[in-house]
Amino acid sequence: MRAAVLRQGQMTVRDDVDEPVPGQGEVLVQVEACGICGSDLHFVHHGAAMMEVGARMEGTPDLGRTPPDLSRDVFMGHEFCGRVLDVGPLTDGPAPDTLVTSVPIMVTATGIDDLAYTNLRPCGYSERMLLSAMLTLEVPNGLPATHAALTEPMAVGLHAVNRSGLHAGDGAVVVGCGPVGLAVIAALRLLGVAPIVASDFSPARRNLAVTMGADEVVDPRDESPFAVWSRVGGSRSMATFEAVGVPGMLDEVLRVAPAQSRIVVVGVCMQPDAITPFYGIGKELNVQFVLGYDPTEFAASLHSIAEGDIDVAPLITAQVGIGDVPRAFELLADPEEHCKILVVPSR
Amino acid sequence: MRAAVLRQGQMTVRDDVDEPVPGQGEVLVQVEACGICGSDLHFVHHGAAMMEVGARMEGTPDLGRTPPDLSRDVFMGHEFCGRVLDVGPLTDGPAPDTLVTSVPIMVTATGIDDLAYTNLRPCGYSERMLLSAMLTLEVPNGLPATHAALTEPMAVGLHAVNRSGLHAGDGAVVVGCGPVGLAVIAALRLLGVAPIVASDFSPARRNLAVTMGADEVVDPRDESPFAVWSRVGGSRSMATFEAVGVPGMLDEVLRVAPAQSRIVVVGVCMQPDAITPFYGIGKELNVQFVLGYDPTEFAASLHSIAEGDIDVAPLITAQVGIGDVPRAFELLADPEEHCKILVVPSR
Numbered sequence: 001m002r003a004a005v006l007r008q009g010q011m012t013v014r015d016d017v018d019e020p021v022p023g024q025g026e027v028l029v030q031v032e033a034c035g036i037c038g039s040d041l042h043f044v045h046h047g048a049a050m051m052e053v054g055a056r057m058e059g060t061p062d063l064g065r066t067p068p069d070l071s072r073d074v075f076m077g078h079e080f081c082g083r084v085l086d087v088g089p090l091t092d093g094p095a096p097d098t099l100v101t102s103v104p105i106m107v108t109a110t111g112i113d114d115l116a117y118t119n120l121r122p123c124g125y126s127e128r129m130l131l132s133a134m135l136t137l138e139v140p141n142g143l144p145a146t147h148a149a150l151t152e153p154m155a156v157g158l159h160a161v162n163r164s165g166l167h168a169g170d171g172a173v174v175v176g177c178g179p180v181g182l183a184v185i186a187a188l189r190l191l192g193v194a195p196i197v198a199s200d201f202s203p204a205r206r207n208l209a210v211t212m213g214a215d216e217v218v219d220p221r222d223e224s225p226f227a228v229w230s231r232v233g234g235s236r237s238m239a240t241f242e243a244v245g246v247p248g249m250l251d252e253v254l255r256v257a258p259a260q261s262r263i264v265v266v267g268v269c270m271q272p273d274a275i276t277p278f279y280g281i282g283k284e285l286n287v288q289f290v291l292g293y294d295p296t297e298f299a300a301s302l303h304s305i306a307e308g309d310i311d312v313a314p315l316i317t318a319q320v321g322i323g324d325v326p327r328a329f330e331l332l333a334d335p336e337e338h339c340k341i342l343v344v345p346s347r
Numbered sequence: 348m349r350a351a352v353l354r355q356g357q358m359t360v361r362d363d364v365d366e367p368v369p370g371q372g373e374v375l376v377q378v379e380a381c382g383i384c385g386s387d388l389h390f391v392h393h394g395a396a397m398m399e400v401g402a403r404m405e406g407t408p409d410l411g412r413t414p415p416d417l418s419r420d421v422f423m424g425h426e427f428c429g430r431v432l433d434v435g436p437l438t439d440g441p442a443p444d445t446l447v448t449s450v451p452i453m454v455t456a457t458g459i460d461d462l463a464y465t466n467l468r469p470c471g472y473s474e475r476m477l478l479s480a481m482l483t484l485e486v487p488n489g490l491p492a493t494h495a496a497l498t499e500p501m502a503v504g505l506h507a508v509n510r511s512g513l514h515a516g517d518g519a520v521v522v523g524c525g526p527v528g529l530a531v532i533a534a535l536r537l538l539g540v541a542p543i544v545a546s547d548f549s550p551a552r553r554n555l556a557v558t559m560g561a562d563e564v565v566d567p568r569d570e571s572p573f574a575v576w577s578r579v580g581g582s583r584s585m586a587t588f589e590a591v592g593v594p595g596m597l598d599e600v601l602r603v604a605p606a607q608s609r610i611v612v613v614g615v616c617m618q619p620d621a622i623t624p625f626y627g628i629g630k631e632l633n634v635q636f637v638l639g640y641d642p643t644e645f646a647a648s649l650h651s652i653a654e655g656d657i658d659v660a661p662l663i664t665a666q667v668g669i670g671d672v673p674r675a676f677e678l679l680a681d682p683e684e685h686c687k688i689l690v691v692p693s694r
Contacts, residue, residue, distance in 0.1 A: 054629060058603045060630055250624065258406040259407045265627065272623050273623075275622055276620075277636070278616070284635075288633050
């Protein structure tokens with residue numbers, strides 16, 4: 001079957017991938033849609049560095065994950081939605097033809113593998129893939145697969161908001177309106193946080209920020225979002241979401257964020273970064289780094305999309321076939337043109 | 348009168364400082380003891396840089412403080428205890444001869460000034476100084492002034508522990524056993540946090556750490572305190588206190604701290620510092636920068652010392668007169684020799 005894989009630092013299309021066969025506890029799905037994530041672009045360019053940093057890092061529980069070998073093909077695509085084709089033997093799984101999604105991990109006899117960057121089995125940039133039956137969630141309300149595929153990035157935003165400590169009636173500044181920043185805005189709006197001040201260089205992204213629920217948007221070349229906040233936020237409790245993830249951005253947020261506030265770092269900066277600790281100390285700032293989401297947050301995001309509480313349709317700016325994945329990775333470098341590109345293998 | 352002041356980047360002793368005269372709301376005290384703080388050493392060497400960084404920083408409330416002018420003499424000494432000599436007119440203050448301490452700020456008609464780095468009025472490295480009557484706390488239980496002068500650094504430790512979110516039964520790693528790290532250990536012990544794992548290069552400081560309540564001490568050249576923690580901490584909730592404040596230390600703590608834990612930055616690193624955000628992201632770490640204490644924490648620390656719950660005597664490694672302040676600043680560069688040096692103006 002066909003799949004787009006990372007090979008020698010480039011996305012490459014293969015037509016010779018073995019058909020996956022579901023074992024016990026597994027479900028075979030036809031991938032209907034899979035979003036391209038900013039992390040995937042990062043991984044293509046900085047995968048080796050990411051893994052080196054990860055290897056140096058201590059203090060994490062050993063979940064038995066096998067890190068990907070970059071000298072071999074790496075399967076990718078972790079924002080997927082698929083239709084059940086078959087269920088493994090002795091497995092209590094969803095009925096064939098059910099539309100499902102799942103957190104992008106696979107529970108196996110030897111531990112937990114991810115369905116994001118792996119040599120072991122096809123992920124979402126493939127015609128078909130395996131899921132753990134116990135992790136599948138049925139897509140409700142006739143929600144189309146193209147929208148259900150946005151569950152994963154929306155869960156990232158929800159998790160960041162849950163870690164922010166914000167409550168309804170508090171306010172927020174969101175720095176960066178890529179897919180992650182927009183997911184944060186949607187989750188903030190749903191929680192009742194207002195005002196939400198969002199900043200991005202791109203007019204298209206600022207428009208999307210308004211669509212997702214931002215009350216004020218600003219081009220940081222014109223005015224700091226914190227200057228806007230000081231006008232519209234009053235004395236409300238607030239948090240800042242750093243959703244850009246380029247070197248220097250965290251230090252700038254530390255410099256201008258209100259005293260005693262929390263900064264949620266949801267943008268993944270892969271490079272070393274310089275900060276001025278005195279900004280943090282002088283204002284007693286709290287920096288909460290976040291990653292991913294838990295299964296409950298993933299399910300809550302699917303529910304919010306299916307109930308119409310979050311409309312993800314405006315975020316989808318293109319749909320491409322598997323053969324166009326390499327080109328789509330190039331297109332996503334231009335923030336003005338695209339937000340979320342979906343891979344739709346049937347195209 | 349006599350006072351040690353910062354002049355042109357050096358501590359200098361003057362004998363020609365005007366006698367302070369208490370105005371309304373003010374109390375004149377004879378300084379009995381004043382600790383030399385690590386921040387004071389920082390300020391002598393990096394004062395201009397600190398003030399530049401402070402001037403760039405936004406998001407702080409304007410309290411009307413006048414920043415010190417480094418081209419003029421700067422009065423210093425903010426860990427003081429003194430005996431009341433006189434009370435200003437129309438002022439409800441403590442009776443003459445009462446031993447008092449105070450948070451090192453001065454409430455004036457125009458706002459709040461600090462009693463730490465100021466051109467405006469003598470601080471603790473002086474024979475006599477003024478305090479705000481409303482902020483004075485009577486030293487109870489016959490506690491000597493030399494011990495009461497440790498209220499301020501102990502309050503720094505208490506505040507850091509209060510911001511850590513730790514409860515009795517949780518554990519902690521304390522990186523760095525200078526006066527701040529030792530104050531943190533004392534506050535942790537009083538809260539019922541255990542085990543407390545502390546690290547420092549200096550054997551003398553590790554001994555003091557045990558005296559103040561550390562359960563395990565380690566030379567980081569021999570073993571990481573986090574390796575010790577993983578042996579003795581079990582699955583307890585924990586926090587890390589970074590009480591060193593030199594470049595590179597925060598990044599190392601981010602690299603090795605347990606996933607999902609909080610790092611309290613209580614060491615003041617004045618230089619820009621490089622971090623690897625991916626360590627924070629991959630482990631969802633929380634970094635809480637802290638500064639100072641509130642008046643309640645200051646009063647609680649005085650109470651703990653006066654009740655004998657915290658014995659500060661072992662921390663005092665020398666007492667010097669005002670004339671020896673310049674030499675004492677040099678001595679404090681050697682952590683093996685000294686912990687807290689007290690300036691006792693009567694010597």
